[in-house]
Amino acid sequence: MSDADTPGTDSTRLTEYVELHGCSCKVGQDDLDALLSEVGLTDQQDELLLGVGEDAAAQRLRDDLALVSTVDFFTPIVDDPYDFGRVAACNAASDAFATGAIDDVSCRVVLGVPRELRDRAPAILAGIVDAFAAMEGTVAGGHTILNPWPFAGGAVTATADPDHLLDTRTAAPGDQLYLTKPLGTQPAMGALRVKDGEFAEMLEETAPRSMDRIGEEATTWMTTPNRAAATAAREHATAATDVTGFGLLGQARVLAENADVGVEITSLPVIAGTVELSHLFGYGLEEGESAETSGGLLLSVPAERSADLEAALSDAGVFHRRVGRVTDGSGARLTDPEIEAVSR
Structure with a gap:
């Protein structure tokens, strides 16, 4: 051997x-x-x-x-x-x-x-x-x-x-929702694991970027701590959770249930190239269902404080995107979300 x-x-x-x-x-x-x-x-x-x-x-x-x-x-x-x-x-x-x-x-x-x-x-x-x-x-x-x-x-x-302290019970209708890392770690790393095997040719035809580059970016995001995001956000946010194995939509459901509100997701920032990989392997990234590992914080902030939150996150060098809003009602859903490809 x-x-x-x-x-x-x-x-x-x-x-x-x-x-x-x-x-x-x-x-x-x-x-x-x-x-x-x-x-x-x-x-x-x-x-x-x-x-x-x-x-x-x-x-x-x-x-x-x-x-x-x-x-x-x-x-x-x-x-x-x-x-x-x-x-x-x-x-x-x-x-x-x-x-x-x-x-x-x-x-x-x-x-x-x-x-x-x-x-x-x-x-x-x-x-x-x-x-x-x-x-x-x-x-x-x-x-x-x-x-x-x-x-x-x-x-x-x-x-x-x-x-x-921040929790998931205090989001309120009218709040804006922000995410502090792009999505897509599951398809990025899933594809990277099989890029040299029987799926190599299929991946090469599917991925719009180098698989190694997609994997490097995913690893960089996963090894980026959320401490700076939390420090910048805790003076402005009313509720927070981190996005992990339940995916963005799953974590939004937790927020909606615990705060007795509705959540609409209107935007999905994703690591460039991961939507195509998700389609190939069926991870559900575009549906907000793909599992995230060491994902970003999902922050709920009153609309009148949104500019302050954005400024604080920018000053701290933290990636952030507004991804939705809190509404009356119940449950979480995607509303024709805009897909933004993010590359470092």
Whole structure:
């Protein structure tokens, strides 16, 4: 057997060890709702400021201090172990940032690797450590196991003033909706995984850009923390969530249900080339259904504060697009959305 055929060698691809990649490994919304309902975790938890149904939990410690906590981990969406660690770290921290909690950030790493891939663990962990350092956070410990499917992420804590917390319950009709990263990570990375196999010729004919370039841009977006977006937005936004495995439309449904409002999505900024790839593989990007990994924040802001929010995001160097609005009614839907191809 050659080195190329031996599990655990440098040629072994992390994504080959799993059937579902990144945030697409999340349990579906309907199944998750049924699970929570079955065990009685659907009611408001009076002892918490934020609880089940929000991106993170929040507990009041003092009148001026809340502790925000969350846990998130997933399977590889990229093959480079260092990048996998960075993506996992940004994704895990994003749930805390979606609540506006950006201070005192720390992570307890959750890491699992197959026995034959133990040599990849240091690079994955290094990616997590470096990513949290870039977010002005720290890795404070963790737990590592042997597991047939590799996974990485962590339990993240952060602090915020309770009066500055954001959640999904306070969006109001008339609010404008903004997104802080383009969509398309699932088709970008899905196509990249098979670009050298039997689909190579089909991908070359389908993709309007280099597959490597599309993949590089998707990885750059996934390893861009949402901390700067949260810092810029929390003085202006009334509600927020981050866009991950449920896709933009799925997260909009959460916002609509929790705030008892309607949501209209009118624009879809996407990584250039990913719509064509989504058509090929049936990911539903144009329908807002494609799973996102380490996606942007979906922010709800009163119309009169929209200009202030845009200015704050621009000053912070944060990508942003207005993607819809909050309405009377219920549920979330796409309304003939304009597709904007975004390239770096």
